[in-house]
Amino acid sequence: MKPDTIFGSVVRRVSKEMMGVRLPGRGVDKKKKLEHIRIKLYDKHFAERLKRIYQNFPNVDELPPYLQDLLEARIGKDKLKLSLGRIKGALRALEGIRDDILFKIRRARSEKEVYNLRRQYLARAYEVLTEIADDLRTVSYARSQLRRVPPINLKLPVVVLAGFPNAGKSSLLKALTGSNPKIAPYPFTTKRLLLGHFSDGYRYIQVVDTPGILDRPVEKMKPEEKEAVLSMKHLADLVIFIFDPHQDLEAQRHLLNYLKDMLQKSFLVVVGKADLLEDPEKLKKELGAVLAISPLTGEGIEELRKLIIKEMEGIKW
Ligand SMILES: Nc1nc2c(ncn2[C@@H]2O[C@H](COP(=O)(O)OP(=O)(O)O)[C@@H](O)[C@H]2O)c(=O)[nH]1
Numbered sequence: 001m002k003p004d005t006i007f008g009s010v011v012r013r014v015s016k017e018m019m020g021v022r023l024p025g026r027g028v029d030k031k032k033k034l035e036h037i038r039i040k041l042y043d044k045h046f047a048e049r050l051k052r053i054y055q056n057f058p059n060v061d062e063l064p065p066y067l068q069d070l071l072e073a074r075i076g077k078d079k080l081k082l083s084l085g086r087i088k089g090a091l092r093a094l095e096g097i098r099d100d101i102l103f104k105i106r107r108a109r110s111e112k113e114v115y116n117l118r119r120q121y122l123a124r125a126y127e128v129l130t131e132i133a134d135d136l137r138t139v140s141y142a143r144s145q146l147r148r149v150p151p152i153n154l155k156l157p158v159v160v161l162a163g164f165p166n167a168g169k170s171s172l173l174k175a176l177t178g179s180n181p182k183i184a185p186y187p188f189t190t191k192r193l194l195l196g197h198f199s200d201g202y203r204y205i206q207v208v209d210t211p212g213i214l215d216r217p218v219e220k221m222k223p224e225e226k227e228a229v230l231s232m233k234h235l236a237d238l239v240i241f242i243f244d245p246h247q248d249l250e251a252q253r254h255l256l257n258y259l260k261d262m263l264q265k266s267f268l269v270v271v272g273k274a275d276l277l278e279d280p281e282k283l284k285k286e287l288g289a290v291l292a293i294s295p296l297t298g299e300g301i302e303e304l305r306k307l308i309i310k311e312m313e314g315i316k317w
């Protein structure tokens with residue numbers, strides 16, 4: 001929210017509320033009482049707006065590591081905390097101004113003096129708000145980043161799919177979890193995640209496809225893409241790497257090793273498109289894969305589900 005917006009809406013709101021205020025008496029004493037009420041109303045509404053901004057913001061250090069990393073990458077946790085602190089500080093500054101002006105109003109001798117004190121209050125309040133303009137922007141940006149977080153339940157297992165483009169990741173997601181993956185924003189990039197889940201009856205496993213993230217030759221990654229890969233450290237409990245038998249195997253091995261290094265997670269390596277292979281077993285051995293599967297025909301998918309569940313037993317249950 002912009003300072004001008006806060007300021008304008010508070011001023012309008014107070015004008016409206018003051019229209020309903022009727023006081024007996026006349027002259028400077030009545031004016032003093034009226035302006036006393038008005039300043040208190042200004043202060044109340046400024047405080048409400050600012051409190052809403054920082055009190056509604058979650059405690060940065062208590063967020064899940066994944067979200068802390070997101071805030072660190074996008075804004076900087078320290079910068080964010082500083083901004084939250086400054087908004088709080090602005091609230092105290094406004095209280096100080098309120099008390100100073102109310103004190104002066106009590107001692108004022110003319111209606112004009114009282115009127116000028118009101119203007120003084122508004123000018124100083126406006127200044128306080130403009131001083132935290134950047135902080136308001138920072139906090140509202142942070143909030144918008146947190147809102148973009150995909151609906152992944154971090155308490156339940158998360159399996160992430162990796163492998164070259166066209167290896168069959170999206171097909172595998174569908175084969176494992178059914179036909180309609182949910183599309184969610186990937187908070188570290190402009191890219192999107194595909195989410196699905198399956199269950200063995202009583203345990204629930206989330207499967208995530210990350211188009212454009214875990215499918216790239218390392219050398220071609222931009223820094224923010226590396227960051228996106230790293231963010232998988234907090235998200236993934238298990239990575240399934242799927243080899244495409246018809247693409248450069250050496251380059252795929254290279255990507256696999258890179259991801260293993262980077263993520264330090266359990267991996268299940270599979271060979272995909274088994275329906276197109278004469279001797280899937282041979283390639284499976286050659287690549288050190290645990291299964292040869294075909295997301296298209298369904299071959300090996302049930303076995304893969306079982307392996308995933310077995311892997312999870314050591315990790316999350
Ligand atoms: N024959 C065959 N084709 C497959 C298999 N899995 C995926 N494909 C095809 O490979 C292409 C790329 O698959 P996709 O799932 O989009 O790969 P992604 O880029 O890794 O998500 C599509 O044309 C799929 O139909 C498979 O098991 N067998």
Ligand SMILES: [Mg+2]
Nearest residue numbers: 169170171211
């Ligand atoms: Mg895909």
